Amino acid sequence: MSRKISMKQAINEALDLEMRRDPTVIVMGEDIVGGTGAHGEADAWGGVLGVTKGLHAKHGDRLMDTPLSESAYIGAAIGAAACGLRPVAELMFMDFMGVCFDQIFNQAAKFRYMFGGKAETPVVIRGMVGAGFRAAAQHSQMLTPLFTHIPGLKVVCPSNAYDAKGLLIQAIRDNDPVIFCEHKNLYGMECEVPAESYAIPFGEANVLRDGDDVTIVSYGLTVHRAMAAADALARERVEAEVIDLRTLSPIDWDSIVESVERTGRLVVVDEAHPRCNLATDIAAYVGQHAFGALKAGVQMVTAPHTPVPFAPSLEDLYVPSAEAIAAAALRTLAPTGTTPRSIAA
Amino acid sequence: MTENPFPLSKDDLLRAYRTMRTIREFEERLHVDFAKGDIPGFVHLYAGEEACATGIMMHLNDNDRIASTHRGHGHCIAKGVDVHAMMAEIYGRSTGACRGKGGSMHIADLSKGMMGANGILGAGAPLICGAALAAKVRGDRGVGITFVGDGASNQGTFLESLNLAAVWNLPVVFVVENNGYAESTAMEWAVSCDSYVDRATGFGMPGVTVDGTDFFAVHEAAGEIIRRAREGGGPALLECNMVRFYGHFEGDAQTYRAKGEVEALRASRDCLVMLGERVIEAGVIARAELQAIDGEVAALIEDAVRAAKAAPLPAAGDLLTDVYVAY
Numbered sequence: 001m002s003r004k005i006s007m008k009q010a011i012n013e014a015l016d017l018e019m020r021r022d023p024t025v026i027v028m029g030e031d032i033v034g035g036t037g038a039h040g041e042a043d044a045w046g047g048v049l050g051v052t053k054g055l056h057a058k059h060g061d062r063l064m065d066t067p068l069s070e071s072a073y074i075g076a077a078i079g080a081a082a083c084g085l086r087p088v089a090e091l092m093f094m095d096f097m098g099v100c101f102d103q104i105f106n107q108a109a110k111f112r113y114m115f116g117g118k119a120e121t122p123v124v125i126r127g128m129v130g131a132g133f134r135a136a137a138q139h140s141q142m143l144t145p146l147f148t149h150i151p152g153l154k155v156v157c158p159s160n161a162y163d164a165k166g167l168l169i170q171a172i173r174d175n176d177p178v179i180f181c182e183h184k185n186l187y188g189m190e191c192e193v194p195a196e197s198y199a200i201p202f203g204e205a206n207v208l209r210d211g212d213d214v215t216i217v218s219y220g221l222t223v224h225r226a227m228a229a230a231d232a233l234a235r236e237r238v239e240a241e242v243i244d245l246r247t248l249s250p251i252d253w254d255s256i257v258e259s260v261e262r263t264g265r266l267v268v269v270d271e272a273h274p275r276c277n278l279a280t281d282i283a284a285y286v287g288q289h290a291f292g293a294l295k296a297g298v299q300m301v302t303a304p305h306t307p308v309p310f311a312p313s314l315e316d317l318y319v320p321s322a323e324a325i326a327a328a329a330l331r332t333l334a335p336t337g338t339t340p341r342s343i344a345a
Numbered sequence: 346m347t348e349n350p351f352p353l354s355k356d357d358l359l360r361a362y363r364t365m366r367t368i369r370e371f372e373e374r375l376h377v378d379f380a381k382g383d384i385p386g387f388v389h390l391y392a393g394e395e396a397c398a399t400g401i402m403m404h405l406n407d408n409d410r411i412a413s414t415h416r417g418h419g420h421c422i423a424k425g426v427d428v429h430a431m432m433a434e435i436y437g438r439s440t441g442a443c444r445g446k447g448g449s450m451h452i453a454d455l456s457k458g459m460m461g462a463n464g465i466l467g468a469g470a471p472l473i474c475g476a477a478l479a480a481k482v483r484g485d486r487g488v489g490i491t492f493v494g495d496g497a498s499n500q501g502t503f504l505e506s507l508n509l510a511a512v513w514n515l516p517v518v519f520v521v522e523n524n525g526y527a528e529s530t531a532m533e534w535a536v537s538c539d540s541y542v543d544r545a546t547g548f549g550m551p552g553v554t555v556d557g558t559d560f561f562a563v564h565e566a567a568g569e570i571i572r573r574a575r576e577g578g579g580p581a582l583l584e585c586n587m588v589r590f591y592g593h594f595e596g597d598a599q600t601y602r603a604k605g606e607v608e609a610l611r612a613s614r615d616c617l618v619m620l621g622e623r624v625i626e627a628g629v630i631a632r633a634e635l636q637a638i639d640g641e642v643a644a645l646i647e648d649a650v651r652a653a654k655a656a657p658l659p660a661a662g663d664l665l666t667d668v669y670v671a672y
């Protein structure tokens with residue numbers, strides 16, 4: 001059975017199904033139950049934006065509130081994972097990674113290699129990413145490139161409810177540490193999602209739209225901007241192929257290269273800052289492995305090299321727009337093929 | 346008028362009342378305007394907690410530094426940050442304290458020694474150790490005050506800073522603003538020790554607990570430990586027990602609080618009402634004098650909102666500036 005649910009509900013459902021299936025799955029985070037120790041209603045928050053609402057009633061103490069001590073509880077989730085549990089730890093906003101990054105990149109990410117392939121750390125760290133929520137510089141970042149840089153971490157960033165459910169189920173079953181990035185501005189977006197359980201394998205991009213003229217690659221919220229750009233391009237008789245990466249580490253190089261070999265043109269869209277991000281990574285890969293297929297310089301559309309501004313008037317210029325993506329696609333088709341510096345707006 | 350029984354002059358009492366009333370009016374106005382949809386983003390109100398910021402900040406000058414929290418409006422106002430600039434910041438205008446780039450959670454005014462509200466819990470504690478170290482190196486008798494909520498007092502950064510400040514004998518005061526909740530989670534559950542005084546003792550510094558809704562209690566306790574820090578006596582911890590009149594942030598339905606809890610706290614522990622009644626009863630200040638302040642403050646906040654709404658938005662080019670000093 002399939003029905004329309006939001007990305008928030010899809011994540012809730014994935015957690016519910018996996019907790020039912022596997023008693024070693026535990027879920028922890030700040031206020032993910034809510035009202036712990038207080039005298040009002042039980043299950044009062046279900047997470048700061050209500051993603052885990054109702055799960056405590058179903059799973060009791062396998063859903064745990066934590067003190068505001070990220071390095072301690074994220075580290076504990078990692079330690080428990082190394083000892084046979086499958087913890088899902090919520091880091092409310094991924095920006096708080098700054099507080100607990102050691103446990104993630106020096107510990108979880110390295111156990112398997114440092115211990116000669118003998119350790120397994122099946123932990124999922126999920127949290128909100130992305131701008132557009134008026135949440136300002138310390139609650140809005142797209143830090144995905146920091147995570148993809150680290151060997152040992154898997155990095156996921158779904159663009160819709162269907163993928164969020166299948167990828168989270170896969171993340172929980174996966175035997176490596178997974179950073180699961182949820183764009184807060186997609187939480188309310190609905191799509192058809194089956195009620196039953198299903199897993200989407202990592203490293204398989206989703207081709208959302210076929211086209212022979214230009215390839216547009218993105219992930220997360222900007223996938224929707226890329227789709228809007230493709231609609232606008234179609235009105236100008238330019239057919240864009242849109243690829244949603246879904247997972248950033250591992251990444252589906254084959255789908256990207258296969259598409260570029262057909263279109264000869266590439267636009268990479270990343271909500272992260274312009275230096276050393278997914279866009280530069282993909283541009284470099286294509287330059288190395290599909291140079292002969294390229295008919296124009298690769299175009300990158302990214303957020304600017306600035307923190308996320310608070311003022312709505314500035315934040316609206318910050319995230320790559322459909323117009324900027326369409327303009328970049330048209331530049332790959334322009335005869336001169338100039339490549340201006342990649343900034344938003 | 347009878348003789349003044351308080352350890353503050355009448356002028357200082359009027360100043361304290363004005364500061365607390367300004368914070369209250371500012372926050373209550375934000376509550377209303379947020380509900381109308383005028384204000385974007387996350388807004389955490391300090392209403393109910395005014396006595397703490399005010400009682401502490403009256404001992405400080407612009408040379409003393411404070412590091413604030415996500416619930417920072419009260420700290421800003423008490424430290425002398427311009428109310429018009431704050432309001433414009435919260436409205437995301439170019440005339441804002443941070444030119445609209447920071448917002449409610451990042452208001453700062455370095456010229457006033459206000460090192461910023463903060464979106465990261467516990468982040469202010471190490472920074473204020475640095476501010477105190479700088480004051481010590483400069484030898485200017487400056488002190489650093491960091492505010493931390495009961496919830497954020499469980500951050501490693503905060504606990505490490507207690508030890509660092511003690512080891513380096515820094516002029517720092519750690520103010521724990523204990524309002525009983527961290528978002529929806531009760532302090533009773535989340536903080537393992539029975540008292541913050543015990544925590545302070547464990548880190549080798551004195552700890553004091555006061556009723557943070559009692560302006561006089563905060564003022565007196567803060568005065569002593571700030572003087573001690575200023576004179577080289579080292580760090581201390583001050584716990585202020587206080588009450589939160591609104592939700593964690595605007596939009597919080599607060600179902601985790603017992604029915605009637607907020608109403609009861611407003612009726613029995615309103616620090617602003619308590620200060621007003623005490624000075625009137627003592628015959629030091631007439632009710633009409635306080636009412637005059639109320640009127641002036643209401644006009645000030647009204648003007649700040651009007652000015653913020655009329656102020657220009659940041660220009661598109663502002664998106665790319667202010668990242669570096671030079672690049």
Ligand SMILES: Cc1ncc(C[n+]2csc(CCOP(=O)(O)OP(=O)(O)O)c2C)c(N)n1
Binds near residue numbers: 464498
């Ligand atoms: C490192 C970090 N973790 C979590 C949060 C999310 N958060 C913001 S305020 C808050 C509760 C803070 O409670 P407390 O310290 O008691 O301060 P209060 O809100 O009661 O003033 C939480 C969990 C954050 N901003 N930073």
Ligand SMILES: [Mg+2]
Binds near residue numbers: 495527
């Ligand atoms: Mg609190």
